[in-house]
Amino acid sequence: MWGRINSMQFLNEFQIITIIGLIILVGIILPHFLPDIKGRRGEKRTNDVLSYLPSDEYTILYNVMLQTDRRISQIDYIVVSLYGIFVIEVKNYQGWITGTERSNQWTQTIYKKKSHFMNPIYQNYGHMKAVQKLLNNQSVPIFPIVVFAGNAELKINIQKSRVVKLNYLIPTIQELSTTQVMSEYQMNNIVSLILNSNIDSDEAKQRHIDEINQKKDAVRAGICPRCGGELVRRNGKYGEFIGCSNFPRCRYTQKI
Numbered sequence: 001m002w003g004r005i006n007s008m009q010f011l012n013e014f015q016i017i018t019i020i021g022l023i024i025l026v027g028i029i030l031p032h033f034l035p036d037i038k039g040r041r042g043e044k045r046t047n048d049v050l051s052y053l054p055s056d057e058y059t060i061l062y063n064v065m066l067q068t069d070r071r072i073s074q075i076d077y078i079v080v081s082l083y084g085i086f087v088i089e090v091k092n093y094q095g096w097i098t099g100t101e102r103s104n105q106w107t108q109t110i111y112k113k114k115s116h117f118m119n120p121i122y123q124n125y126g127h128m129k130a131v132q133k134l135l136n137n138q139s140v141p142i143f144p145i146v147v148f149a150g151n152a153e154l155k156i157n158i159q160k161s162r163v164v165k166l167n168y169l170i171p172t173i174q175e176l177s178t179t180q181v182m183s184e185y186q187m188n189n190i191v192s193l194i195l196n197s198n199i200d201s202d203e204a205k206q207r208h209i210d211e212i213n214q215k216k217d218a219v220r221a222g223i224c225p226r227c228g229g230e231l232v233r234r235n236g237k238y239g240e241f242i243g244c245s246n247f248p249r250c251r252y253t254q255k256i
Contacts, residue, residue, distance in 0.1 A: 043076070045149050046090050049169055050079065056184070057082050057177075059191045065199040066130045072199065073130035080191050082184065083177035084141035087131055088169075089124040091117075093152040100157040104253045108152075120146045121161045134197055135190065143176050145169070219254060226252045 043062075050060050061078040077088035099106030105116045121144075128144045146163040148154060156163060164172050182190075215225040219242075222231045229246035231254075244250040 043090065043149075045166060046077065046088075046147065046169070049166055050077065052170055053079070053081075053173065058173075059187065061191065061194055061198075064194060066134055066194075066197055067199055068130045068133050071130075073127050075127045075130070078131065078194060079173070080187055080194070081173075081177060082180045082182055082187055084143055084181055085131060085190070086173055086176070087124060087128045087142060087144045089120050089127065089144075089146045091120055091146065091148050091152075092150040093117075093148060094150050095152060096155055097148065097152045098155045101159060101161050104251075106156070121158075121163065131194075134193065140190070141181060143173075145172060224250060224252050226250055 047062070050058075053060070058079055058081040061080065062076070064075045064078050066073045066075065075087060076090045077086070079086040079088065093108055095108050095110035097106060097108055099119060101119075101121055104119055104122070106119055108115050108117065124144045124146055128142050131142055144162065146161070147166055147169050148163070149166045152165075154163065154165065162172055218225040219231065223229075224231055224244040224246065227244060227246055227250040229244045229250055231242050231252075232245050234241055234243045242254045244252040
């Protein structure tokens with residue numbers, strides 16, 4: 001009987017240890033996958049919203065990678081329409097989002113905890129220029145739009161750029177779709193051009209990731225990722241930050 005009791009105690013202890021081990025393992029692994037899970041959720045919601053656009057007037061291209069010079073631009077959505085091209089950057093954030101059109105970084109605040117991310121307007125401007133270069137400066141209007149698909153509260157100071165919550169994406173596109181600028185034939189030609197230029201190989205995707213990591217490594221080494229100049233600490237209106245020593249020729253900054 002004592003043998004049975006000891007066996008049961010051993011099993012209970014083993015189960016407890018196993019459960020604790022699983023909890024620790026989930027705690028280690030989950031943070032690595034959480035951004036991807038959130039990103040996919042935001043993408044699905046955006047897909048659902050964009051599906052309401054009439055397919056005879058709008059063609060939706062998703063996750064496009066374009067090579068320009070030595071850089072690769074990964075674009076969340078390109079919507080080619082009879083009225084122009086919409087280049088859409090999707091962010092799936094929670095909490096308060098603060099920033100301005102000209103600030104290099106924006107801030108996310110959740111329960112007083114702050115984190116910074118690249119100004120999505122600048123990010124999407126680079127995507128728009130990649131599309132312009134691909135079109136070889138054809139006279140087709142390109143409209144960059146930044147969309148927040150999560151439950152973020154936007155407290156941003158924006159004058160000209162289009163930064164909207166997901167529920168305003170379709171109204172924004174419709175508001176800009178006032179004048180037909182191309183035929184359906186021209187629209188299909190542009191779609192074909194983008195699809196044929198899309199880099200979908202694993203090697204290209206890895207190269208894009210490597211480019212991002214190289215920029216981070218440069219900043220950690222005190223080197224400006226834009227011009228190669230020396231990064232120096234400066235004091236500004238909103239506190240201490242890192243800036244390029246080649247200012248004003250190079251205006252790269254990063255908050256500390």
